[in-house]
Amino acid sequence: MLGHRxxxxxxxxxxxxxxxWIIAVPVVLFPIIGTVATYFVPAQYVSTxxxxxxxxxxxxxxxxxxxxxxxxxxxxxxxxxILSRSSIQPIIEKYNLYGNQKLSMDARIELxxxxxxxxxxxxxxxxxxxxxxxxxxxxxxxxxxxxxAQQVCADITSLFTGADLRAKADQAQGTTDFLSEQLDAAxxxxxxxxxxxxxxxxxxIGILPEDESNNVNIMGTLNTQLEASTQALSTMExxxxxxxxxxxxxxxxxxxxx
Numbered sequence: 001m002l003g004h005r006x007x008x009x010x011x012x013x014x015x016x017x018x019x020x021w022i023i024a025v026p027v028v029l030f031p032i033i034g035t036v037a038t039y040f041v042p043a044q045y046v047s048t049x050x051x052x053x054x055x056x057x058x059x060x061x062x063x064x065x066x067x068x069x070x071x072x073x074x075x076x077x078x079x080x081x082i083l084s085r086s087s088i089q090p091i092i093e094k095y096n097l098y099g100n101q102k103l104s105m106d107a108r109i110e111l112x113x114x115x116x117x118x119x120x121x122x123x124x125x126x127x128x129x130x131x132x133x134x135x136x137x138x139x140x141x142x143x144x145x146x147x148x149a150q151q152v153c154a155d156i157t158s159l160f161t162g163a164d165l166r167a168k169a170d171q172a173q174g175t176t177d178f179l180s181e182q183l184d185a186a187x188x189x190x191x192x193x194x195x196x197x198x199x200x201x202x203x204x205i206g207i208l209p210e211d212e213s214n215n216v217n218i219m220g221t222l223n224t225q226l227e228a229s230t231q232a233l234s235t236m237e238x239x240x241x242x243x244x245x246x247x248x249x250x251x252x253x254x255x256x257x258x
Contacts, residue, residue, distance in 0.1 A: 045146040047153035050124075051160060052136035072123075075137060078163045079121055082156065088112050091155055095148050118142060119156065 081087065088109050091097070097118075098108045112118040120140040139157055143149035 043144060044142050045144070045149045046140055046142050047146070047149040049139045049153050049157045050136060051139060051157065053164075074167065075121075075123070078160060078167070081163055082159045083113055083119070085109060087159060091152060094155075095152060097143070097148070097152070116142070 089105065092105070092108050092112060098111050101108075103111070118141060120142075122138040122140065124136045124138065139153060139160065141149050141153040141156060143152060
């Protein structure tokens with residue numbers, strides 16, 4: 001009996017010699033159990049695809065950029081679409097997923113949606129995400145066969161990219177419609193300004209600043225015409241005086257002769 005005295009190194013060695021099997025048995029048994037378990041537990045293979053979100057190219061002055069919350073909502077909406085039965089069931093039937101488990105289609109769909117047994121999506125968190133919103137996400141799919149895991153992951157990625165292309169097409173159409181509306185509004189405004197300017201010029205023709213040069217030219221022409229007319233009038237008055245004098249002489253001559 002050791003009593004209450006403090007154990008030393010020799011005491012620990014003595015205990016170890018007496019109870020060696022407590023350490024030896026787990027050291028030998030656990031690897032054996034683990035090795036045997038690998039023959040009964042099916043292997044799991046995870047295929048991963050990285051999807052990056054391309055940021056908008058339209059200037060922020062024309063179209064307000066999507067915020068991080070909007071991108072998260074967009075990703076959640078696409079995920080709901082892809083995880084719908086109409087999207088999942090064709091993939092399950094194509095690759096006969098979980099077919100060896102003799103499960104109903106509803107149960108197989110639930111397994112497909114399980115993050116640990118099937119599909120999982122992981123948003124990327126980074127400095128880019130903090131400054132410009134969600135830059136992308138990872139698509140993961142788990143299966144017992146590595147080839148099937150890769151093919152299913154590729155099909156899911158195609159569904160995401162297709163949904164994203166449709167969303168971008170709708171966004172591009174909305175942007176085009178918005179810019180067209182802004183262009184039409186600007187054109188109408190410019191037409192109204194042109195009409196008002198034409199009406200103003202029509203009401204104030206000849207007294208506008210841009211008419212000064214034309215008015216000076218017209219004034220010079222009129223002055224020239226006035227000088228010519230004055231000279232012609234003077235000549236006609238001289239001729240009149242001459243003719244009157246000549247007529248008076250002829251009249252006096254006739255009176256003397258008569």
